[in-house]
Amino acid sequence: MLSINEISIRLAGRLLIDHGTAQIIPGARVGLVGRNGTGKSTLFKAIRGELPTESGTITIPPRWRVGSLAQEAPNGPESLIEIVLKADLERDALLREADVAHEPHRIAEIQTRLVDIDAHSAPARAAAILSGLGFSADDQGRPCSEFSGGWRMRVALAATLFAAPDLLLLDEPTNYLDLEGTLWLEDHLANYPRTVIVISHDRDLLDTSVDQILHLDRGKLALYRGSYSSFEEQRATREMLDAKHAKRQDAERKRLQAFVDRFKAKASKARQAQSRVKMLERMKPVAALVTQDVREISFPAPEKMLSPPIIALDNVSVGYDPKSPVLNRVTLRIDNDDRIALLGANGNGKSTLVKLLANRLQPFAGAVTRADKLSIAYFAQHQLDELDEEGSPYDHIRRLMPDMPEAKVRGRAGAIGFSGKAADTSVKSLSGGEKARLLLGLATFFGPNMIILDEPTNHLDIDSRAALAEAINEFPGAVIMVSHDRYLIEACAERLWVVADHAVTAYDGDLDDYRRMVLSARGMRASSRERTGNEREKSQRDKAEKRNPLKQKISEAEAEIERINGIISKIDAALALPDLFTRDPKQAAQLAKARAGAAEALRRAEEAWLEASSQYEVATS
Numbered sequence: 001m002l003s004i005n006e007i008s009i010r011l012a013g014r015l016l017i018d019h020g021t022a023q024i025i026p027g028a029r030v031g032l033v034g035r036n037g038t039g040k041s042t043l044f045k046a047i048r049g050e051l052p053t054e055s056g057t058i059t060i061p062p063r064w065r066v067g068s069l070a071q072e073a074p075n076g077p078e079s080l081i082e083i084v085l086k087a088d089l090e091r092d093a094l095l096r097e098a099d100v101a102h103e104p105h106r107i108a109e110i111q112t113r114l115v116d117i118d119a120h121s122a123p124a125r126a127a128a129i130l131s132g133l134g135f136s137a138d139d140q141g142r143p144c145s146e147f148s149g150g151w152r153m154r155v156a157l158a159a160t161l162f163a164a165p166d167l168l169l170l171d172e173p174t175n176y177l178d179l180e181g182t183l184w185l186e187d188h189l190a191n192y193p194r195t196v197i198v199i200s201h202d203r204d205l206l207d208t209s210v211d212q213i214l215h216l217d218r219g220k221l222a223l224y225r226g227s228y229s230s231f232e233e234q235r236a237t238r239e240m241l242d243a244k245h246a247k248r249q250d251a252e253r254k255r256l257q258a259f260v261d262r263f264k265a266k267a268s269k270a271r272q273a274q275s276r277v278k279m280l281e282r283m284k285p286v287a288a289l290v291t292q293d294v295r296e297i298s299f300p301a302p303e304k305m306l307s308p309p310i311i312a313l314d315n316v317s318v319g320y321d322p323k324s325p326v327l328n329r330v331t332l333r334i335d336n337d338d339r340i341a342l343l344g345a346n347g348n349g350k351s352t353l354v355k356l357l358a359n360r361l362q363p364f365a366g367a368v369t370r371a372d373k374l375s376i377a378y379f380a381q382h383q384l385d386e387l388d389e390e391g392s393p394y395d396h397i398r399r400l401m402p403d404m405p406e407a408k409v410r411g412r413a414g415a416i417g418f419s420g421k422a423a424d425t426s427v428k429s430l431s432g433g434e435k436a437r438l439l440l441g442l443a444t445f446f447g448p449n450m451i452i453l454d455e456p457t458n459h460l461d462i463d464s465r466a467a468l469a470e471a472i473n474e475f476p477g478a479v480i481m482v483s484h485d486r487y488l489i490e491a492c493a494e495r496l497w498v499v500a501d502h503a504v505t506a507y508d509g510d511l512d513d514y515r516r517m518v519l520s521a522r523g524m525r526a527s528s529r530e531r532t533g534n535e536r537e538k539s540q541r542d543k544a545e546k547r548n549p550l551k552q553k554i555s556e557a558e559a560e561i562e563r564i565n566g567i568i569s570k571i572d573a574a575l576a577l578p579d580l581f582t583r584d585p586k587q588a589a590q591l592a593k594a595r596a597g598a599a600e601a602l603r604r605a606e607e608a609w610l611e612a613s614s615q616y617e618v619a620t621s
Helices: 040-047 080-085 089-098 104-116 119-132 149-163 179-190 203-208 228-263 267-282 350-357 381-386 393-400 406-415 420-424 432-443 462-474 486-492 511-520 535-575 585-620
Strands: 002-011 014-024 029-033 055-059 066-068 167-171 195-199 212-217 220-225 311-318 327-334 339-343 365-370 376-380 450-454 478-482 495-500 503-507
Touching (some): 014 055, 014 220, 029 040, 040 167, 080 119, 089 104, 104 535, 119 179, 119 585, 149 167, 149 179, 179 203, 179 486, 179 511, 311 350, 327 350, 350 450, 376 381, 381 432, 393 420, 432 462, 462 486, 478 486, 486 511, 535 585
Parallel strands (some): 029 195, 029 212, 066 167, 339 478, 450 478
Antiparallel strands (some): 002 055, 311 327
16 A cells, blocks of 8 residues: 655645645555645656655555656667566566576576566567557557657556556656547556555546546545546535535634623633633634636637638648658538537658648648638647747747836736746746746737638646637637547537548547547557558558568567577476485476476467568468
């Protein structure tokens, strides 16, 4: 059990956690929630032993392995599958020792332990996790250094999940995932066999994957059973009861104090007055309900509604290399009040499509028709880095209103959530959520006809995401969304488009249908298949795509067979010692058990080789 007892944590002079207590039972799946800045990540640091507590204790069972997502993305020449496999430190150490061990007793111990931890199935488990997070079989064999930072953070997540620690700590794990990866992760966490605590503002993940909610609010920890939706109901009931209790307590305090004030000077009533004073001192105050109103998000309406369609694409091809377009033969239209969510794994062309719609990318072929005087606001997470770190929200707004009086500039700053002193805070001192609010306000400043939102929720807490959904629904213009937040899509989108296989197609089902489709596909492989009219070329290309991962499986199985045969040879040599069974029967039994385990591993490896070889023959025929 993870036991958090009366801990207090102070950071930079600010008391974040004040005598917080919680007991997390083994096997619990817990969502840690709270407003941004309340100390959730700080609590993780304290659990990992990276940050001391001012008071109280955090106790973890001594044999528990604690794992969390690395802060830096892995890099280097090693393949993705190698990086993930090395995350199981015990397996990696045992395999390296097995290659050099010669002492029969130690060989037996190593092989017995490898059987106990199911080490021989590790490559298949690692490949399944990488596949679930969006890596194809070919990707898994490529050097890590070939991937971008976001994809390498997925590798870090895969390594953490593969290690399967007894206590898994995940801090906003969906920030680097697309919707498809998020859906897979939800399913994986829902079936995680050990204890997991996840910090997340993704309402759907918290409803799907956890069975308890640990709420950090005003320095206190409160544990609720059930999903996030259940937590909201329980919390509302609890706060209502607390408010009633506080009201009754306040009335009782006034009554007791009135008695003391009236009779404390009278000798005949002095004892009773003193008794009331003690009652007042013993009365534990109930925290009054503190309303933490979320600053609303609003988008200014366009000055004029345009004639539909506002954008029409006819047989458009677009990308970054004319010889290899990302999207081919795209035909679609967008009307004034459309609410469209783009689905599809990262790398399939969603960002390419929104850049085309935003007129930041020109087509190679086909026609793009835009309504006259069309105004488009474009929000993307990478634009956070383009904000002036030394400037304030007021400075950014002043640049857009150079000739306006001070009062009007301050008014616009307040309208996007930066009133009073907040408007003069430097951008470098703002939280991620505050920067996102500022960027949203700047992008939509002049009342666009269409808003494009590319992952707008990464730095927003749950309540701010709800405010964003409300703003989208109230905006009279068109909205195009790319988001891994299922709640936002379900709350706002009226149409779903799937971007995959170099095409953009309308999806007739809902997100539940899409989730089932994604999970049944055994991972979201972002493979790009060129679409051409030549069926013969397409058939050859499809066969090649099938052959490559099969060749890799055959090579891996052959290497595993060779490695296991070497181990069996060592064990057989030890078992062949003439006096082994009389001198050390216990060691002999261990060796016999280790050989049986190795023989079973060899059988599985040979079956994998036969299956892959058979599939390869079919693919090449």
